[in-house]
Amino acid sequence: MTTPQHKIGSGFGARSTTQDVLHGIDLTGKLAIVTGGYSGLGRETTRALAGAGAHVVVPARRRAVAEEAVAGLGSVEVDELDLADLDSVRAFADRFVASGRPIDLMINNAGIMAAPETRVGPGWEAQFATNHLGHYALVNRLWPALAPRDRREGAREGARVVSVSSRGHQLSDIRWDDPHFERGYDKWQAYGQAKTANVLFAVRLDALGRDFGVRAFANHPGEIMTELACHLAKEEMIAAGWIDEDGNPTDRGFKTPEQGAATQVWAATSPQLAGAGGVYCEDCDIAEPRDEGPAAMGQLGDGVRTYATDPEAAARLWRLSAELTGVDAFAKAP
Numbered sequence: 001m002t003t004p005q006h007k008i009g010s011g012f013g014a015r016s017t018t019q020d021v022l023h024g025i026d027l028t029g030k031l032a033i034v035t036g037g038y039s040g041l042g043r044e045t046t047r048a049l050a051g052a053g054a055h056v057v058v059p060a061r062r063r064a065v066a067e068e069a070v071a072g073l074g075s076v077e078v079d080e081l082d083l084a085d086l087d088s089v090r091a092f093a094d095r096f097v098a099s100g101r102p103i104d105l106m107i108n109n110a111g112i113m114a115a116p117e118t119r120v121g122p123g124w125e126a127q128f129a130t131n132h133l134g135h136y137a138l139v140n141r142l143w144p145a146l147a148p149r150d151r152r153e154g155a156r157e158g159a160r161v162v163s164v165s166s167r168g169h170q171l172s173d174i175r176w177d178d179p180h181f182e183r184g185y186d187k188w189q190a191y192g193q194a195k196t197a198n199v200l201f202a203v204r205l206d207a208l209g210r211d212f213g214v215r216a217f218a219n220h221p222g223e224i225m226t227e228l229a230c231h232l233a234k235e236e237m238i239a240a241g242w243i244d245e246d247g248n249p250t251d252r253g254f255k256t257p258e259q260g261a262a263t264q265v266w267a268a269t270s271p272q273l274a275g276a277g278g279v280y281c282e283d284c285d286i287a288e289p290r291d292e293g294p295a296a297m298g299q300l301g302d303g304v305r306t307y308a309t310d311p312e313a314a315a316r317l318w319r320l321s322a323e324l325t326g327v328d329a330f331a332k333a334p
Helices: 040-051 063-070 086-098 126-141 167-171 187-212 227-231 234-239 262-269 311-325
Strands: 031-034 055-060 076-080 105-108 160-164 215-220 279-282
Touching: 031 040, 040 055, 040 063, 040 105, 040 262, 055 063, 063 076, 076 086, 086 126, 105 126, 105 262, 126 187, 126 311, 160 187, 160 262, 167 187, 187 215, 187 279, 187 311, 215 262, 262 279
Parallel strands: 031 055, 031 105, 055 076, 105 160, 160 215, 215 279
Antiparallel strands: none
């Protein structure tokens, strides 16, 4: 079976920055939504897109914090959104759709990692709910703005949606028989499942959306020290080789925020991906597939596990997500 999941020789790499991948690209007149676009990689993504001329909407759980963080970055607006609360997702989407503005770029960047066992909504595991289900519901509710009628009729270039995943997807496939870890919780397995879900979401959204001009991608940003590690104890990060005894980052080659955000910005904007979609990217290129099962911590490598890009699994996850959230913009699709 052939697959588009192969490197294209983009000319960029692990140390490329957002400035590098946006060189010569003018986003004037474009509207982008960046969830969590006020801290870590999200803030750098917001800064880069706004710097290239885009108007960026930052939905944020901590609105006051977000407004302070993005002040002075350019044409940026902040609104309220808690991805773990489907009522909040609905309210934000309703407000945005009512504004009548089309979305050109959407980067599902917000997320949590290795959180202690937490239940949200009707008892959902928080990492799966926040990282995947919240974004799933958000994109489906924003569908009228992602694929407005004039864009479908060819009057506008299609939108791109980027689902920020991680090499952590290699830790776990979808636990179809127990997605909410009701039979014993493991924070890294839960994170791995959520990151696999992010990739499968992009695969299925691309399959459903391409006829409307909407293309979807997933990506691994790389290793970067950000607030994403807030749930990890200092001892864990020392044992993993991320920091030294004094709390300073080690020399293991962490990316800077500008390098870490580059792949999602590249996926959202690069003309090199015109006509492409449904693929997982890393280091500012499409990644190579790896036909292997889940790995243990400390054994994660380059590439994307084929279980995370399987179209049948992607369709199955979409159905499960629709059942759980009660939202499906493609309910009549085969």
